[in-house]
Amino acid sequence: MNEENTQKLFGAFPRLFRSQKEPECFDGWFQLIYDLSAEIEKEAARAGLDSESWPEVAQIKEKFGTLRYYVRNTTHEIQALIVRAEQKSAVTCGKCGRPGRLNTDGYMSVKCPACTEESLADMERRLYVQPAKISGTVLFLDYDGVLHPDEAYHTRKGIQLLADGHELFEYAELLANKLSSYPDVKIVLSTSWVQVLGYKRAKARLPQCLQDRVIGATWHSERDQLQWSNLSRFKQIYQYVNRHELTDWFAIDNDAQGWPEDMKHHLVHTDDWKGLSGEHAQDDLTIKLQAGIISTKGMV
Numbered sequence: 001m002n003e004e005n006t007q008k009l010f011g012a013f014p015r016l017f018r019s020q021k022e023p024e025c026f027d028g029w030f031q032l033i034y035d036l037s038a039e040i041e042k043e044a045a046r047a048g049l050d051s052e053s054w055p056e057v058a059q060i061k062e063k064f065g066t067l068r069y070y071v072r073n074t075t076h077e078i079q080a081l082i083v084r085a086e087q088k089s090a091v092t093c094g095k096c097g098r099p100g101r102l103n104t105d106g107y108m109s110v111k112c113p114a115c116t117e118e119s120l121a122d123m124e125r126r127l128y129v130q131p132a133k134i135s136g137t138v139l140f141l142d143y144d145g146v147l148h149p150d151e152a153y154h155t156r157k158g159i160q161l162l163a164d165g166h167e168l169f170e171y172a173e174l175l176a177n178k179l180s181s182y183p184d185v186k187i188v189l190s191t192s193w194v195q196v197l198g199y200k201r202a203k204a205r206l207p208q209c210l211q212d213r214v215i216g217a218t219w220h221s222e223r224d225q226l227q228w229s230n231l232s233r234f235k236q237i238y239q240y241v242n243r244h245e246l247t248d249w250f251a252i253d254n255d256a257q258g259w260p261e262d263m264k265h266h267l268v269h270t271d272d273w274k275g276l277s278g279e280h281a282q283d284d285l286t287i288k289l290q291a292g293i294i295s296t297k298g299m300v
């Protein structure tokens with residue numbers, strides 16, 4: 001319970017809280033505890049208890065999601081009041097005091113629908129802010145201009161390649177072969193396909209052996225689409241690098257715009273048309289893979 005509410009209780013019921021035991025529970029129950037304390041003192045006065053035998057709070061806490069209010073010098077009548085308040089706590093949101101119910105999944109607590117939703121969102125934010133450590137090298141993979149010519153368009157029939165004699169993902173096998181001796185290389189999707197199709201469907205377009213390496217995407221649905229589109233490809237990637245504190249990473253991309261000079265050793269820059277089939281790109285990819293550890297400090 002916060003300091004302000006704690007002091008309110010101590011101030012209003014100095015005799016009951018004479019041992020200054022701070023309630024160890026949610027602030028949503030403040031009113032419940034306040035009302036109960038008032039009732040206890042009223043009952044003590046009615047029963048004619050003297051200061052020697054006046055009830056005294058020993059502990060207030062939460063257990064299994066509901067309130068526990070322990071009092072010394074208690075009476076039958078006072079115990080009945082306490083039991084009623086403890087029962088009421090099972091339907092009182094511990095965060096805001098509105099009607100709630102006991103959530104038994106995970107950490108037991110009483111919450112109203114709004115606070116339940118809020119705490120789920122909180123949990124998601126924490127997951128987002130504190131990602132799991134990634135081991136091995138991370139490859140940020142673009143699709144267009146890498147796995148096929150940069151002529152893919154989102155049409156009513158889905159994403160189509162408008163380049164005669166070429167097909168979508170025609171160079172994907174090439175990448176799969178290159179990676180086959182490097183089992184520790186993980187793939188993070190760094191393509192607008194994720195935004196258009198969603199992560200799962202974008203990933204499903206890769207050959208299975210590449211899909212097995214995919215651990216995520218730079219883009220996720222919570223993002224502000226407009227703001228994201230305004231970021232350079234490098235910045236989209238670099239946010240992920242920072243968030244996951246990556247040291248071993250590189251990108252394959254035909255878009256080198258805004259890529260800082262001192263970060264270029266992290267980029268296999270492909271030709272818009274040739275993609276990964278380009279000789280230079282293939283050589284560069286081989287070098288990056290052989291170098292093994294490509295750290296942010298630069299290749300030695």
Ligand SMILES: [Zn+2]
Pocket residue numbers: 093094095096097098100111112113114115116
């Ligand atoms: Zn609530």
